[in-house]
Amino acid sequence: MSNETEPAPAAHGQPTLKAIADAVGVHVSTVSRALKRDPESPDASKSVRRIHRIAEQMGYRPNLMAAGLRTNRSYTIGVVMPRLTDVVIAQTCEAIEEAATAAGYQILLATPPDEVNAQLQSIQMLASRRIDGLIVSSIHLDRPDMVEEILRAGIPTIAVNRRADGKLHAVTTDDYHGGYLAGEHLVNLGHRRIGIVAGPRHASTAWDRTQGCIEAITSRGIEVDEELIVHTDFEVQGGISGAHRLLNLADPPTAIFAVNDTAAIGVAGAVRDRGLSIPRDISLVGYNDIPLVSQLPVPFTTISSPAAPMGSVALQQLLRGINEGEMSSLKLPVSLIVRASTTVPRQN
Structure with missing residues (x-):
């Protein structure tokens, strides 16, 4: 049992730093330094976490306006995130906001179309609001030139979800490995004609997942015909149109990998509309493991990717950039979830 007594909340307004210092038993300067640190940071000491906990129990809340005047900061993070209707993007955005709030920051969110000029306009708007840092989710x-324009703004910036080829740090999932796992699973089941609904060419998520799948197939000595790779968008309609193009081939595939679950739902609809069934006629693998796909009449085999951790890690890296001038690019691990939508190919 702890001997530490719980401090009483402040009777009127916020407690002073001295009151917190007296409750903790340290000098005021120690409290001041600790309250400027993020208690959720992996390198935060037990002392920093304890001071934050006691300060919160006493009713302390950081005065962001006063702190901003002292440090020339706004304690505001700009977030440019198209396609919030996408479950993965929404989960990532929610995690960014939760992590920012815990660190004493607020976010300004812009949701332009997934188009370069629209996103750059949003970035210019956010930069005019004196943001301390920027998170961008849909690099092309x-x-x-999109990355060059972002860097020209002179604001600490990190990409999330999609990578940006070196010039901009990014926190993503390991999309190449995820695509490899999908292709490997289908080949191991015995499939030799595997179609890929590959998503838009400008998105690293689509490109890396497609290339990973192709590598898994060709590493087994199986050729991937160009006609088996169909580029569409990430939406249900993209999955529908991509599936119809694949199923119209003279030698159609026995399995389809869709690079996100939303497009995979469209693929399933197109297969149904042709009087075929999953997995008897067509095996199907999606990507992301959004909550819906495990509850479908035929639950999808898919790649599970950590959308929320991706957002919180991106925010932590950005704060490192703001406070220490250093950031790192990170790839979070993914895993294969096997369900009922895949099986051995049907024999003709």
């Missing part, structure tokens, strides 16, 4: 691989 085919537009290096």
Whole structure:
């Protein structure tokens, strides 16, 4: 049992730093330094966490306006995140906001279309609000000028979800490995004609997952015809159109890998509309493991990717950039979840 008595809340307004210092039994300067640290940071000491806990129990809340005047900071993070209707993007955004709030920051969210010029306009708008840092979720691989424009703004910036080829630090999941796991699973089941609903060419998520799947197939000595790779968007309609193109081939695939679950739902609809069934006629693998796909009449085999941790880790890296001038690019691990939508190919 702890001997530490719980401090009483402040009777009127916020407690002073001296009151917190007296409750903790340390000098005021120690409290001041500790309250400027993020208690959730992996390198935060037990002392820092204890001071934050006691300060919170006493009713202390950081005065961001006063702190901003002292440090020339706004304690505001700009977030540019198109496609909030996407479950993965929404989970990532929610995690960013929760982590920012815990660290004493607020976020300004912009949700432009997934188009370069619209995103750059949003970034310019956020920069005019004196943000301390920026998180961008939808970098376009085919537009290096997008990254150049972002860097020109002179604001600590990190990409999330999609990578940006070196010039900009990014926190992503290991999309290449996820694609490899999908292709490996289908080949191990005996499939030799595997179609890929590959998503848009400008998105690193789509590109890396597709290339990983192709590598898994070709490493087994199986050729992947170009006609088996269909680029669409990430939406249900993209999955529908991609599946119809694959199923219209003279030699259609026995399995389809869709690079996200939303497109995989469209693929399943197209298979159904043709009077075929999953997995008897077509095996199907999705990507992301959104909550819906485990509850479908035929639950999807898919790749589980950590959307929420990706957001909180991106925020932590950005705060490192703001406070220490250093950030790191990270890839979070993914895993294969096998369910009922995949099986051995049907014999003709």
